[in-house]
Amino acid sequence: MTEAWLDEIRWTDEGLVPAIAQDAETGNILMFAWMNRESLALTVSEGYAVYWSRSRNKLWRKGEESGHRQKLAGIYLDCDEDVILLMVEQMGGIACHTGRESCFYRQLLDGKWLTVKPVLKNPKTIYQNHE
Amino acid sequence: MTEAWLDEIRWTDEGLVPAIAQDAETGNILMFAWMNRESLALTVSEGYAVYWSRSRNKLWRKGEESGHRQKLAGIYLDCDEDVILLMVEQMGGIACHTGRESCFYRQLLDGKWLTVKPVLKNPKTIYQNHE
Numbered sequence: 001m002t003e004a005w006l007d008e009i010r011w012t013d014e015g016l017v018p019a020i021a022q023d024a025e026t027g028n029i030l031m032f033a034w035m036n037r038e039s040l041a042l043t044v045s046e047g048y049a050v051y052w053s054r055s056r057n058k059l060w061r062k063g064e065e066s067g068h069r070q071k072l073a074g075i076y077l078d079c080d081e082d083v084i085l086l087m088v089e090q091m092g093g094i095a096c097h098t099g100r101e102s103c104f105y106r107q108l109l110d111g112k113w114l115t116v117k118p119v120l121k122n123p124k125t126i127y128q129n130h131e
Numbered sequence: 132m133t134e135a136w137l138d139e140i141r142w143t144d145e146g147l148v149p150a151i152a153q154d155a156e157t158g159n160i161l162m163f164a165w166m167n168r169e170s171l172a173l174t175v176s177e178g179y180a181v182y183w184s185r186s187r188n189k190l191w192r193k194g195e196e197s198g199h200r201q202k203l204a205g206i207y208l209d210c211d212e213d214v215i216l217l218m219v220e221q222m223g224g225i226a227c228h229t230g231r232e233s234c235f236y237r238q239l240l241d242g243k244w245l246t247v248k249p250v251l252k253n254p255k256t257i258y259q260n261h262e
Contacts, residue, residue: 005239005242005243020163026158029151074238075238077235077238078163105210113139
């Protein structure tokens with residue numbers, strides 16, 4: 001397959017593009033992360049979300065430790081060609097490392113960030129069952 | 132109101148935070164933009180989305196020209212405290228300057244970005260009716 005579609009993306013100076021992951025079934029926003037060219041190409045070829053970890057400076061196959069992989073349902077590009085939207089099927093129904101469905105679990109209410117979404121699974125349990 | 136909640140956000144070196152706007156009714160992702168401290172504070176105090184335009188280097192009251200303002204329905208923060216999710220009521224049902232509901236109107240299909248969402252209103256019409 002040609003990689004012309006990758007050339008149409010306006011990568012940052014660091015060669016990255018922001019990616020939003022949305023649950024294809026519920027419509028909930030699951031997480032936000034970054035991709036480089038290789039991780040986006042791998043996302044398409046493998047059919048599961050692969051991000052670029054800026055903190056670890058390496059490819060990050062989402063769910064490789066937790067099992068909470070994200071099966072690709074669709075990839076969208078915005079009008080400025082500089083943001084990616086991934087529609088995914090979230091394995092286990094948990095995207096956040098805190099054990100919640102979504103990373104966006106705090107809401108601003110009366111001037112404070114309050115936790116409004118429950119922990120579905122203890123993070124210790126999530127990460128000890130996988131190598 | 133105290134601004135302690137603003138201090139909890141991990142701003143970039145440029146003093147910005149990425150913001151995702153989601154339609155509160157349909158769940159569709161409308162757009163992605165950036166905010167600085169002032170624009171986020173104004174978003175809350177005015178009740179409508181105010182972004183920071185990196186290209187124009189100024190506050191951007193979304194919809195001030197088009198009328199397509201975004202009425203705030205909720206603000207969420209992610210687990211890393213470095214991304215904002217805005218739930219909004221999209222005035223006119225159009226967020227994109229191309230006249231589409233969402234900026235994410237192209238989908239990767241068979242290795243090409245194909246337009247999959249319709250123009251709801253001619254952009255020329257959108258911008259000529261407002262000062």
